[in-house]
Amino acid sequence: MKGKLIRVCVVANDAAETMRDFNDLFGVEFYGPFDDEHVKLKVALPRSGGMEVSSPTAADDPIGFSQYLAANGEGIKGIALRVDNIQEAMDELKSKGVEIGVYFEHNLMKECIIPPQPKTHNIEVALNEFPDEDPVGQAVARDMGIDLYA
Template identity: 25%
Template structure:
């Protein structure tokens, strides 16, 4: 079902400052920048081997990333797993009683299809499932 860790999402107040930190300390390079209007978030990726770090900066004070930072501070917000056939996996998880935030895939950064599982069904961890057209 799960192919690999796709990325780790990190909620930040400033993508610019945080990406400088990762670049200067760890030598990671930022790839692209994208605003996902429906999620009220700006994202950049920092490739690391065959996975990535995703920096998330809210574009609105009422966005989910802004609320996360207000409640928990900056830091790891979610872990994303790469999957094939996201729709089928969501159907199975729903049948198995897993609480879903997204019952159907939605648009994610880089043209991916994504869906989130509710942390109440995953021991408090926000899990994203990500399907990429490769």
């Protein structure tokens, strides 16, 4: 497996406020934020800048953002790597003793969240597979009904 770093995930108390602050301070542009109901998060995806901002919408979100915020406060939660074949990557990582977490799909994008663990040096890693013509931010934004040209 060969992964390419595509974004950094920031966990925040308020995704919309954080998105506005990073746009104002650094010129980072986002799609969203939108409610990603199956993982119970409000998510702003990178239009530019390679940064995703997420905030939990429920205390029992399956990725553990609520627990992370309670224990650590706001900050960098993890990274996302693009892979050519997510199933092969997950199988390879499982064979190396890595615990695989939540898997889901948005439009043409597939994503697997690997929870922080000793094998990943306690960094959460998201694996993403998507075609070149449909980058991750666009795929998810379209799936959530966001007008990409607004």
